[in-house]
Amino acid sequence: MKLILPHIQYKMSFLEALKEFHAEGIELQFDEKKINEDFDAFAEEYQARMRGVDPSKTVPDTLFWLIDNDTFIGRFSLRHTLNKRLEQYGGHIGYYIRPTKRGMGYATKGLALTLKEAKKLGLEKVLITCxxxxxxxxxVAKNNGGVLQDVIPSLENGKPLMRWWVTLH
Ligand SMILES: CC(C)(COP(=O)(O)OP(=O)(O)OC[C@H]1O[C@@H](n2cnc3c(N)ncnc32)[C@H](O)[C@@H]1OP(=O)(O)O)[C@@H](O)C(=O)NCCC(=O)NCCS
Incomplete structure (x- = not known):
């Protein structure tokens, strides 16, 4: 199992996974047309965030793909820093495991790998919200040493949102 930057080698597997996400109503904000027509441009657009050149509202972040047995399993988004909104909603790391690969420990293991990447960035602790x-x-947060800070109304829909902190060792 490995955590990688989006790579064309797993394009077909990724596109299959997107169909699974769509079927359950999750839109992952991936431009399917661009992925099909110009994968390099797609990958570049996402990794530009890593260099802090994303012109939208977000902070620099790195998008990782979790791969196992040559199959796309899920995606992990690592925000390099928090802003006011991410402190309230989203935190440092967001993750999605494709529907057909859930309940197999992948999110737990993928988060552990993403935490290693967070440490490489120099972060000492990371916020996870759910x-x-x-x-x-x-x-998944608890399995990785998450300690609950509090439960606040979600910015998205007002429902209770948990904020977990993981200290990186
Ligand atoms: C939440 C999600 C990431 C979990 O991924 P996963 O790979 O199935 O998680 P794991 O297999 O590592 O499971 C971790 C633990 O949660 C439990 N679990 C997983 N799904 C569960 C569910 N729907 N209900 C109750 N427990 C569940 C597992 O049994 C496991 O328990 P254990 O540690 O006691 O063995 C996945 O369901 C998903 O992508 N959901 C949609 C997107 C989402 O909600 N992302 C998180 C936003 S904060």
């Missing part, structure tokens, strides 16, 4: 009713995500 909806209180997302039991799977709560466990």
């Amino acid at each position: 909806n209180e009713d997302n039991l799977g995500s709560q466990k």
Whole structure:
């Protein structure tokens, strides 16, 4: 299992996974047309964030793909720093595992790998947020040493949102 930057080698597997996400109503903000027509431009656009040149509202972040047995498993987004919004919603790391690969420990292992990348960036602790009713995500945070700070109303929908901190060793 490995965490990589988006790579054309896994394009087909990634596109299959996108269909699974769409089927459950999750839009991952990936431009499918661009992926098909110009993968390099797609990859560049996402990794530009890493260099802090994303002109939109976000902070620099790195987009990783979790790969196992040559298959796209999920994606992990590592924000290099927090802003006011991310402090309230989103935190440093967001993750999605494709529907057909859930319940197999992938999010737990993928988060562990992403935490190593966070440490390489010089972060000492990272914030992870999840909806209180997302039991799977709560466990993923706890499995990786997450300590609950508090539960606040989500900026997205006002529902209870948990904020977890993981200290990096
Ligand atoms: C939440 C999510 C990332 C979990 O991924 P996963 O690969 O299935 O997680 P894991 O297999 O590592 O499971 C971790 C733990 O959660 C439990 N779990 C997973 N899904 C669960 C669910 N729906 N309900 C209850 N427990 C669940 C597992 O049994 C496991 O428990 P254990 O540590 O006691 O063995 C995945 O369901 C997903 O991508 N959901 C949609 C996007 C999302 O919610 N992202 C998180 C936003 S904060």
